[in-house]
Amino acid sequence: MEAGIVGLPYIGKTAVFSALTALRTDTGGSSSAKPNLAIVQIPDPRLAAINHHIETQKIVPATMQLVDVAGLVVGASKGEGLGNKFLAHIRNVDAILHVVRCFEDPDVPHINDTIDPIRDIDQVETELMLADLEVVENSIKNAQRKARTGEKEAKARLELMERCEAQLSEGRTLRGLMDDLNSEQQKLLKSFAMLSAKPTLFVANVSEDDLEGSNDHVQRVHKYATDHGGQMVSVCAKLEAELGELDETERTEMLEGLGLTEPALHVLARAAYHLLGLQSFFTAGPKEIRAWPVAIGSTAPQAAGTIHTDFERGFIRVEVHTVANLEEYKSEQAIKSAGKLRVEGKDYVMQDGDVCHFLFNV
Numbered sequence: 001m002e003a004g005i006v007g008l009p010y011i012g013k014t015a016v017f018s019a020l021t022a023l024r025t026d027t028g029g030s031s032s033a034k035p036n037l038a039i040v041q042i043p044d045p046r047l048a049a050i051n052h053h054i055e056t057q058k059i060v061p062a063t064m065q066l067v068d069v070a071g072l073v074v075g076a077s078k079g080e081g082l083g084n085k086f087l088a089h090i091r092n093v094d095a096i097l098h099v100v101r102c103f104e105d106p107d108v109p110h111i112n113d114t115i116d117p118i119r120d121i122d123q124v125e126t127e128l129m130l131a132d133l134e135v136v137e138n139s140i141k142n143a144q145r146k147a148r149t150g151e152k153e154a155k156a157r158l159e160l161m162e163r164c165e166a167q168l169s170e171g172r173t174l175r176g177l178m179d180d181l182n183s184e185q186q187k188l189l190k191s192f193a194m195l196s197a198k199p200t201l202f203v204a205n206v207s208e209d210d211l212e213g214s215n216d217h218v219q220r221v222h223k224y225a226t227d228h229g230g231q232m233v234s235v236c237a238k239l240e241a242e243l244g245e246l247d248e249t250e251r252t253e254m255l256e257g258l259g260l261t262e263p264a265l266h267v268l269a270r271a272a273y274h275l276l277g278l279q280s281f282f283t284a285g286p287k288e289i290r291a292w293p294v295a296i297g298s299t300a301p302q303a304a305g306t307i308h309t310d311f312e313r314g315f316i317r318v319e320v321h322t323v324a325n326l327e328e329y330k331s332e333q334a335i336k337s338a339g340k341l342r343v344e345g346k347d348y349v350m351q352d353g354d355v356c357h358f359l360f361n362v
């Protein structure tokens with residue numbers, strides 16, 4: 001699973017990417033077509049909470065893959081700039097982090113000269129929708145041909161594509177259509193990898209003097225996100241980059257000085273993880289305490305399969321408790337003695353934060 005950072009040129013995408021990956025990538029306004037790829041760790045306070053009661057040699061957080069796509073220019077859907085190449089990068093991601101410039105800084109030029117996040121969002125989303133419209137129109141032609149021969153599957157495809165065409169013609173993203181579709185149609189639409197259908201998180205890149213995001217620009221992005229089937233997180237990429245340079249103690253001091261409990265970046269990383277439809281379960285032992293990513297709604301055998309494919313095949317049962325159980329009873333032995341250790345079978349649907357011991361036979 002992979003999230004992609006998307007937005008207009010020079011609005012802080014690489015700054016957000018670098019901060020998230022703690023890489024010191026040079027942010028000199030690259031706009032190259034080669035995307036930057038990185039693995040991002042998902043900060044999770046529950047790992048330390050587990051470690052408070054279970055000693056271990058190492059702690060391994062969950063991760064997700066992140067791509068820094070170069071800036072999208074107006075006309076990309078018609079091949080402007082490195083248009084089609086950019087759009088192809090976006091097509092491959094499972095979710096979009098749409099960075100929007102909300103900070104004022106006369107030293108940093110803006111491609112549209114003024115700061116207006118809604119205009120910027122509109123320009124980017126229009127390119128995505130135009131690219132989708134092209135796919136939709138071609139698919140309609142194709143499906144019409146096949147439907148004439150009585151192919152049932154083609155009829156369903158035609159009906160869905162016509163709905164997509166209507167939605168896009170009204171200037172609305174396919175994201176907004178998802179909820180109105182039945183599960184079969186959703187699955188079909190996903191198979192087309194439409195750009196404007198991808199789950200989207202708007203990342204408002206705010207000024208250092210407006211960390212709460214109370215200024216007008218941020219409020220407008222928030223409203224837009226709510227009205228257009230997206231979510232929003234605000235971060236100050238510049239400040240996050242500075243925080244990343246500090247050691248643990250200095251960072252805590254700086255955050256306290258700002259009245260924050262954790263970097264906004266942590267909030268962003270977790271939001272992106274959820275946007276990808278992922279949640280974590282834990283394994284904990286003397287060798288390692290580890291968070292594992294698993295798709296929301298996965299069963300216990302599928303979760304076991306993320307550790308090792310053999311574990312899925314040979315799954316017998318899983319013993320489960322929670323971080324809250326551990327905090328109350330202080331040890332896994334005590335949880336068991338209190339009768340709170342659950343034993344679940346192959347139909348068990350994993351819950352976020354389950355601490356697991358899998359039993360399997362290979």
Ligand SMILES: Nc1nc2c(ncn2[C@@H]2O[C@H](COP(=O)(O)OP(=O)(O)OP(=O)(O)O)[C@@H](O)[C@H]2O)c(=O)[nH]1
Pocket residue numbers: 007008009010011012013014015016027028029030031032070071072103104105108205206207208236237238239
């Ligand atoms: N004041 C201020 N400047 C920022 C902030 N975020 C980024 N910048 C500056 O804005 C400029 C562009 O930032 P980048 O991160 O390279 O922007 P980008 O969107 O990746 O640009 P392209 O890859 O060229 O499309 C750099 O000079 C950054 O230092 C911020 O939060 N505040």
Ligand SMILES: [Mg+2]
Pocket residue numbers: 013014015029030031068070071
């Ligand atoms: Mg960049």
